[in-house]
Amino acid sequence: MRPRTLEELVGQQHLLKPGSPLRQLAGNAQTGPAGPSSIILWGPPGTGKTTLAHVIARGPGRTFVELSAITAGVKDVRRVMDQALSDRDLRGITTVLFLDEIHRFNKAQQDALLPGVENRWVVLVAATTENPSFSVVAPLLSRSLLLTLQPLEEGDIQALLERAVEDERGLAGTVDVEPEALEHLIRMAGGDARRSLTALEAAAGVAWGESDGGADARVRLTTAHAERAMDVAVQRYDRAGDQHYDVVSAFIKSIRGSDVDAALHYLAKMIEAGEDPRFIARRLVISASEDIGLADPTALQTAVAAAQAVQLIGMPEGRIILGHATVHLATAPKSNAAYNGLNSAIADVRAGKGRGIPSHLRDAHYPGARQLGHGKGYVYSHDAPHGVAEQQYPPDDLVGRDYYVPTGNGSERAVAERLERLRGIIRGPQPQRAKDGERRAP
Known part of the structure; x- marks a missing residue:
C-alpha cells in the first residue's frame, strides 16, 4: 500500500x-x-x-x-x-x-x-x-x-485504511469493516500509518480465521477482531530524544499550572513508555521548591519521600507513590518567591555587588581576629527579645535590598506577615523604606 x-x-x-x-x-x-x-x-x-x-x-x-x-x-x-x-x-x-x-x-x-x-x-x-x-x-x-513530518491525523489514518480495504494491493474488498472496529484501529495506531496497516492486516487475519464462508465471501471485521489484533495503543516516546524532554516539560508545567488531571496524564504517559521513575521523582523534588516553596512547606517533604520510596520499592508499585506526589504538588498553592529571591541574589553577586562582610559578622575565633575588629559589636540574637536583634547583616551596598518577596498564597501569607515584622526589628527605624521594585535586584 x-x-x-x-x-x-x-x-x-x-x-x-x-x-x-x-x-x-x-x-x-x-x-x-x-x-x-x-x-x-x-x-x-x-x-x-x-x-x-x-x-x-x-x-x-x-x-x-x-x-x-x-x-x-x-x-x-x-x-x-x-x-x-x-x-x-x-x-x-x-x-x-x-x-x-x-x-x-x-x-x-x-x-x-x-x-x-x-x-x-x-x-x-x-x-x-x-x-x-x-x-x-x-x-x-x-x-x-x-x-x-508530523504524526498523521485520525482522518488521514481513516482514509488510508479505507483505501487499503478496497485496493487491489490491500485487502481487495474481501472484508467489511464495522465502523467501531475502524475507530479502534485508528485510535490504537497513534498516528503511525505502518502500524495501522499492520493492525488491519492482523485483524483481517483473525476475521478470516473465524469465518465459515467460502473463499470468495466477504468477511465482516468486528471490534472484537480489531481488539484481538491490537489491544494496546502505541506510545510515541523516546527516552533519549525530544519526547523525553517534551513530555516531562508538559508534566512540570501542568503541575505549575495546578492542572492535576493533565499532570496525571503526562505521568501515565511516561510510566507506560518506560521512563526511569527516579528521573520523574527528581523532577518532582525540583518542582516542589521551584514552583511551590513556602506556600506549602510539606510539598518538598512529600516529593523527597516519594523519591526515596520509589528507589526503595521500585516499579510497578512505585507508580502509586509518584501519583501521590503528583496530586499533592499539582493541587498545592504555588509560589516561586524563594526561587526568584535566589536568582536575584545570584544576579547581584555576578554584578559585583555585596562588597565585603561587616566586621562584626566575621569569624572571631582564630588568634588575632579580635585585634582586626572581627566580631566587635556583634549582638547575640538569643540575648534580644524574641530572639531577634537590630543589627546589620548584609554588606553596606546591599542594606535594604529585599530578595525574598513572599506571595499571599497558602502558608506563605503567614510568612509574609512575619517577615515584615522581622525586617522591621532587624533593620530598625527607617527614614523612608524604598519601594519593593527599587529594592529587588535587577
Whole structure:
C-alpha cells in the first residue's frame, strides 16, 4: 500500500503545497542550477519518510539506492558516491540515496557523505526519528533542507485504511469493516500509518480465521477482531530524544499550572513508555521548591519521600507513590518567591555587588581576629527579645535590598506577615523604606 505518487500520500500537507521543495524534488523542476537539493526528513515512525524517498526516486532520469545506517559503513557510502559520480558524468542519471536512521551514523560516517552532497553527485534523502540538531553533524545540516513530518491525523489514518480495504494491493474488498472496529484501529495506531496497516492486516487475519464462508465471501471485521489484533495503543516516546524532554516539560508545567488531571496524564504517559521513575521523582523534588516553596512547606517533604520510596520499592508499585506526589504538588498553592529571591541574589553577586562582610559578622575565633575588629559589636540574637536583634547583616551596598518577596498564597501569607515584622526589628527605624521594585535586584 505504499503510495507511488504525492497525490496518494496521506497527511503532511504542510510539505506538499504547490512549489514546495518536495513537489520540486518529486517532479521535473530543478531547485537550482546544479539540480535538486538534499533533504533530511525528521519525524516519528510511520509518517511517510521512506515513502517520500521512493516517490522522489520515481522522477525522470533517476536511480534509487537505499542504505540503512544500522548496517552500512563508510565503505558502502563511498561505493555509492563513486557510482553516482560515474552515472552523472557518463549517463546523465541522478542518484537518489535514501539513508534511513541517519542518526545512527557517527561523525566520521556522516562526514563521508559531505563530498557527494556538496558537489551534488547524489540527492541525499536522509530519514531520522531523532532531532537532527543533536544527531546530524552541522556541515551536513547546512547543506540539506530539513523537513519535519508530523504524526498523521485520525482522518488521514481513516482514509488510508479505507483505501487499503478496497485496493487491489490491500485487502481487495474481501472484508467489511464495522465502523467501531475502524475507530479502534485508528485510535490504537497513534498516528503511525505502518502500524495501522499492520493492525488491519492482523485483524483481517483473525476475521478470516473465524469465518465459515467460502473463499470468495466477504468477511465482516468486528471490534472484537480489531481488539484481538491490537489491544494496546502505541506510545510515541523516546527516552533519549525530544519526547523525553517534551513530555516531562508538559508534566512540570501542568503541575505549575495546578492542572492535576493533565499532570496525571503526562505521568501515565511516561510510566507506560518506560521512563526511569527516579528521573520523574527528581523532577518532582525540583518542582516542589521551584514552583511551590513556602506556600506549602510539606510539598518538598512529600516529593523527597516519594523519591526515596520509589528507589526503595521500585516499579510497578512505585507508580502509586509518584501519583501521590503528583496530586499533592499539582493541587498545592504555588509560589516561586524563594526561587526568584535566589536568582536575584545570584544576579547581584555576578554584578559585583555585596562588597565585603561587616566586621562584626566575621569569624572571631582564630588568634588575632579580635585585634582586626572581627566580631566587635556583634549582638547575640538569643540575648534580644524574641530572639531577634537590630543589627546589620548584609554588606553596606546591599542594606535594604529585599530578595525574598513572599506571595499571599497558602502558608506563605503567614510568612509574609512575619517577615515584615522581622525586617522591621532587624533593620530598625527607617527614614523612608524604598519601594519593593527599587529594592529587588535587577
